[in-house]
Amino acid sequence: xxxxxxxxxxxxxxxxxxxxxxxxxxxxxxxxxxxxxxxxxxxxxxxxxxxxxxxxxxxxxxxxxxxxxxxxxxxxxxxxxxxxxxxxxxxxxxxxxxxxxxxxxxxxxxxxxxxxxxxxxxxxxxxxxxxxxxxxxxxxxxxxxxxxxxxxxxxxxxxxxxxxxxxxxxxxxxxxxxxxxxxxxxxxxxxxxxxxxxxxxxxxxxxxxxxxxxxxxxxxxxxxxxxxxxxxxxxxxxxxxxxxxxxxxxxxxxxxxxxxxxxxxxxxxxxxxxxxxxxxxxxxxxx
Amino acid sequence: xxxxxxxxxxxxxxxxxxxxxxxxxxxxxxxxxxxxxxxxxxxxxxxxxxxxxxxxxxxxxxxxxxxxxxxxxxxxxxxxxxxxxxxxxxxxxxxxxxxxxxxxxxxxxxxxxxxxxxxxxxxxxxxxxxxxxxxxxxxxxxxxxxxxxxxxxxxxxxxxxxxxxxxxxxxxxxxxxxxxxxxxxxxxxxxxxxxxxxxxxxxxxxxxxxxxxxxxxxxxxxx
Numbered sequence: 001x002x003x004x005x006x007x008x009x010x011x012x013x014x015x016x017x018x019x020x021x022x023x024x025x026x027x028x029x030x031x032x033x034x035x036x037x038x039x040x041x042x043x044x045x046x047x048x049x050x051x052x053x054x055x056x057x058x059x060x061x062x063x064x065x066x067x068x069x070x071x072x073x074x075x076x077x078x079x080x081x082x083x084x085x086x087x088x089x090x091x092x093x094x095x096x097x098x099x100x101x102x103x104x105x106x107x108x109x110x111x112x113x114x115x116x117x118x119x120x121x122x123x124x125x126x127x128x129x130x131x132x133x134x135x136x137x138x139x140x141x142x143x144x145x146x147x148x149x150x151x152x153x154x155x156x157x158x159x160x161x162x163x164x165x166x167x168x169x170x171x172x173x174x175x176x177x178x179x180x181x182x183x184x185x186x187x188x189x190x191x192x193x194x195x196x197x198x199x200x201x202x203x204x205x206x207x208x209x210x211x212x213x214x215x216x217x218x219x220x221x222x223x224x225x226x227x228x229x230x231x232x233x234x235x236x237x238x239x240x241x242x243x244x245x246x247x248x249x250x251x252x253x254x255x256x257x258x259x260x261x262x263x264x265x266x267x268x269x270x271x272x273x274x275x276x277x278x279x280x281x282x283x284x285x286x287x
Numbered sequence: 288x289x290x291x292x293x294x295x296x297x298x299x300x301x302x303x304x305x306x307x308x309x310x311x312x313x314x315x316x317x318x319x320x321x322x323x324x325x326x327x328x329x330x331x332x333x334x335x336x337x338x339x340x341x342x343x344x345x346x347x348x349x350x351x352x353x354x355x356x357x358x359x360x361x362x363x364x365x366x367x368x369x370x371x372x373x374x375x376x377x378x379x380x381x382x383x384x385x386x387x388x389x390x391x392x393x394x395x396x397x398x399x400x401x402x403x404x405x406x407x408x409x410x411x412x413x414x415x416x417x418x419x420x421x422x423x424x425x426x427x428x429x430x431x432x433x434x435x436x437x438x439x440x441x442x443x444x445x446x447x448x449x450x451x452x453x454x455x456x457x458x459x460x461x462x463x464x465x466x467x468x469x470x471x472x473x474x475x476x477x478x479x480x481x482x483x484x485x486x487x488x489x490x491x492x493x494x495x496x497x498x499x500x501x502x503x504x505x506x507x508x509x510x
Contacts, residue, residue, distance in 0.1 A: 055372075106289035106292075107363070
């Protein structure tokens with residue numbers, strides 16, 4: 001997180017606390033730099049949606065401050081520059097894409113009809129068909145077009161690609177990559193589909209039990225950890241303090257370790273985000 | 288705020304069929320009974336009240352179903368504006384049904400029916416405004432599903448108490464006297480125009496208070 005402090009930040013979170021009885025989201029500090037795609041990963045109930053809701057001021061936080069592009073997250077002028085896509089389309093099912101346009105035209109000052117129509121053509125979405133007749137992929141494409149057609153600087157996606165087939169997901173990821181070409185643009189995307197995060201994200205924030213485990217540049221993260229495969233005898237020779245996560249089987253174990261801690265002579269491979277995430281969660285649960 | 292109002296008005300498509308059916312149904316009943324004193328208009332007044340009350344409840348239900356509240360709250364509008372837009376839309380619906388009542392009254396009068404006075408229009412408007420004023424903060428606080436029961440309780444319990452009290456009072460007087468007839472009789476002696484202005488001011492005040500209460504509830508609501 002510290003290496004991001006010298007960049008302009010799209011989102012800054014400080015001392016955020018939100019409690020729901022037995023669950024507490026607690027973020028001391030998180031800066032999301034402008035011009036990047038930040039992937040937010042974590043298991044169900046880890047706090048991803050609570051964090052996104054806090055950013056959007058959909059819930060009342062207990063304490064802490066959130067700024068977006070330098071302004072308060074409740075400021076309507078700041079919110080003009082935010083596009084949001086949730087896991088489900090939030091318009092009434094009886095609406096058409098044309099109705100969506102009519103409504104959002106009255107909401108956003110920067111609404112761009114021609115850009116919306118361009119997306120409608122690109123996504124092959126009919127303007128006059130009711131949303132309830134759309135497939136899930138079409139609904140998400142419509143949500144994305146609606147979120148992008150007012151030229152937002154920040155795009156927030158909460159599980160937007162879940163339940164969509166790989167072809168449509170790939171199409172949507174291309175739109176994200178196109179959007180991010182402008183260095184003022186930023187995406188914060190929470191997803192369970194780690195492959196999407198691996199493919200598109202520049203940074204990864206891993207949240208578990210309401211706390212940020214790490215927030216790092218994706219490439220740095222991938223270089224930082226290794227998966228070490230070893231037999232049962234070799235396992236005994238590894239310093240237990242260096243093992244971040246462990247997956248055992250009959251023949252031996254797979255260990256998550258920092259790259260510079262891998263013992264000489266051991267076979268190791270690059271750790272994927274999913275490996276890192278799963279092994280850290282497993283390790284925390286076993287403590 | 289324009290977009291929020293547009294959304295609610297476009298959302299009326301969801302209840303358009305029911306609204307249309309109610310209008311035709313009560314228009315028919317009105318025609319059947321238009322020779323009676325206040326007959327045609329009485330049915331149209333019922334129609335107006337049913338629609339005025341049903342529309343906000345249905346729209347809130349559909350919004351809850353599709354998660355609109357969460358999405359709408361991410362817009363560049365304040366939470367107060369979100370609440371205010373809903374109250375404005377409810378007034379627009381009341382305006383629309385009043386217009387329908389006026390047209391209906393003209394039609395009935397053209398066919399020889401009895402024409403309605405100012406209270407024929409005012410009572411459905413006032414009753415609807417007060418009902419909406421009570422119902423809306425409850426919906427914001429508890430959601431549509433729970434609110435249905437709470438709203439029934441809010442209206443049923445006082446109604447039953449009044450009925451019970453009325454029966455008790457009637458029991459202590461003559462068998463035939465209608466409960467609270469004295470009160471109703473005394474009200475009928477108040478001049479029409481000041482009475483109309485008075486109840487309108489009271490209804491507008493209650494409506495405004497309700498909106499402020501809803502704003503307070505919505506500000507603290509977890510979406």
